[in-house]
Amino acid sequence: MTEPMTMDMDTKNQQFDEDLEKILDLLEESAYFKARDELLKYNAVDIAEMLEDVLEDFGVEKVVILFRMLPKDISVDVFSYLPGDDQVSIVGAITDRELSYIMKEMDFDDKIDVLEELPANIVDKILEKTPREERKLINEFLKYPENSAGTLMTPEYISLQETMTVGQAMAYIKSEGLSSETVYTCYVKHGGRKLEGIVSLRALVIADDDTLISDLMETEYVYLNVYDDQEEVAEAFKKYGFLALPVVDNEHRLVGIITFDDIMEIIEEETTEDIERMGGVMGESDKEYLDMGVFRHVKNRLPWLLFMTVTLMITGTLISQFEAVLSQVIVLVAYLPLLMGTGGNTGTQAATLIIRGLSVDELDLKDVVKVLWKELRVSIILGIVLSIFNFLKIVIVDQQSPMIGLTVAVAMIIVVMFAKLLGGMLPMAAKKIGVDPALMATPMISSITDMVSSVIFLFTASVLLGITL
């Protein structure tokens, strides 16, 4: 018996790196069998990670050597865990025969994922060698819109008939023996392909052999439509915590199922997209940071930067309208960043909380008044605390006149209140008009608060210091 893997992440990562180095050393020495044994101490997910590292650091030749060492069944699993780019690299370096084998053995949903990544000529070559029935199914699956439930589902599920007994059903499952995650919920079809109900393997195992499936099945179940967006799919999984959900077409015919393990990735991808948008980076996050080319990075970052350049220029123009104030009391320039920065920061805090709340369904559009009321109270307290702090610093440390301190303090309270209410409201307004609330984070909020904060500050100064504009 081999040692079970420890999941203490730090030790594990270290062990992982050491073992990978050992394997590469063994390869150098042409000690292939030893290298293989070392490699096989890990499971398919880990081996895939090792191949990823090797591909990045040493290129595809070395990866293919390692890949060919693997027992065939494991190599298929490992292949399906690799990122799309790496799969494409490997496909380019192995023989047609090896490729055929992998494609034949892969789970159907993984196969679709790979085919979507590969260049058209290779896809055609693969489809040529695929049996006619399956080819038809693959073509059907490839036609679903990108990011729809249709592209995530697998047609590999257990379907039962209402009229079967539990004993018959169990015998049928034994004879089918599908992959692990697709077997735990079975789907009961009526007549042709219409989905009638679902029954869990657990219920089957516990029930008596002669119970009828129709008595056992649940007829109130959650299902997805084949055209649902992957974000909705992820929502449904997060909400209900099911292992798998059935996918039906517009005629309520069962066309496939989606399993939770494929959704974990989608949730991560969607969250990454949200986070990046909140940080002012556009574009899809379908590639890893390092795999993305320099120009793609530029393209993803430029839109917000240009937008903000324009708003910052407007802010500049607004500020220059107050030249009279600034040239008379040049010390105000030193406090301008303070007001603008605080506006941006407090607004961003509120916007971040609201965007996240909306995204995890803790908040709803109907909560808008509650949000505004909460932000109003929070901003008054924060505004007062920051005002006092700044007033004391300006008068005592900077030795400025109390009127300058008062100007900053008064402007501060107004700015904080404005920024908090804006940060609370803007994401909700975006959602209301069907725009992604994540776009209302730092870049948008700080663009607006920069403009407004500087005007509030300089206007307050002109009033309190009695300077005619």
Place this chain on the structure above:
Amino acid sequence: MTEPMTMDMDTKNQQFDEDLEKILDLLEESAYFKARDELLKYNAVDIAEMLEDVLEDFGVEKVVILFRMLPKDISVDVFSYLPGDDQVSIVGAITDRELSYIMKEMDFDDKIDVLEELPANIVDKILEKTPREERKLINEFLKYPENSAGTLMTPEYISLQETMTVGQAMAYIKSEGLSSETVYTCYVKHGGRKLEGIVSLRALVIADDDTLISDLMETEYVYLNVYDDQEEVAEAFKKYGFLALPVVDNEHRLVGIITFDDIMEIIEEETTEDIERMGGVMGESDKEYLDMGVFRHVKNRLPWLLFMTVTLMITGTLISQFEAVLSQVIVLVAYLPLLMGTGGNTGTQAATLIIRGLSVDELDLKDVVKVLWKELRVSIILGIVLSIFNFLKIVIVDQQSPMIGLTVAVAMIIVVMFAKLLGGMLPMAAKKIGVDPALMATPMISSITDMVSSVIFLFTASVLLGITL
């Protein structure tokens, strides 16, 4: 047969709201049975959501009426899906007998969750009425450190012996019949309680009845330690995509299992914490936005705001060192926000990408050189594009002298390069020294870039415009 629920989220939410209103109307009219029928069209997750809404809008009395309408077994499920706060409210409003029933029937891990939320006196009252064996187990579970694997696990799992046959194992599972998610992986123990291997229900179903468990079980499995932090637990689930993972103590004895559905919540919580930190909000996100009091909101937001006030004041002081430049060329004040803002924005973009990359394990500390090289190239291109754009705007639209335009353009390239490299490096440096990289987002990056950008800009101006400081 009732209509199956549609998962088209928009239609569903609307339907949901309408039905909830209908139920409340029926309650008003004392049409309890009709209200109950309407309620029971939904599953436990949805009913819990309805109760949440009712609690928020109408208070606990109304919720308890609805809650008492539910069949007992459903009421237990609904209760376990409610957020902690709401559970506490309901516990305060139902009878001891009702509470005992709920506590008795709940899954063990949910029970632990509830007990952790309840005030000590109620916990004691509940434990008094719990059978001795279970009380011992509960007390053991309650002792695990907060957010550890120990608090997430359930002791409800199927344990088999190596010497059993598949037939015996299936008969045993039938007799035990545990809750749905805990039954799909069975755990094989050796002698006392040491975990020896795992076997999936799928493998059992497919195997012949007289196969020995020892021949069927997998001895290379991933496991967790009872003291692992919930973040590590979530990592393991995300990485391997398993349904359940066994939890062992330091002697490798199996003490419980964690199932994937409980992890979905943890992943969401951890992501929320990351996002909030990136937006400058501290504190744990164990409560929903609206449930959190005003002072807790203030407390979570004040630390960063005070920190940034201090750095913004330093920026102000730095700027006032250049009073000579500013008072001679007051128009520069108008371009100061542009430089500072662009520094903050470009830095935040880079930091966001790196923080997320680190958090989903796409990036590693060893990638630091690759990250810097990528950011360097991206920043040069972005810097040049923004410089040209700004130069033209300043000279053509603002009608300023080309030297002013050149000052802004030169400073812009330097600022963008500095900010991108800082944004790329700071999260990695934080990780290196064991600080959460998420703390290196907007607030920290913009604090530093504000200071540096203004100095770069004003220093460039003094050199190019030939002004002695």
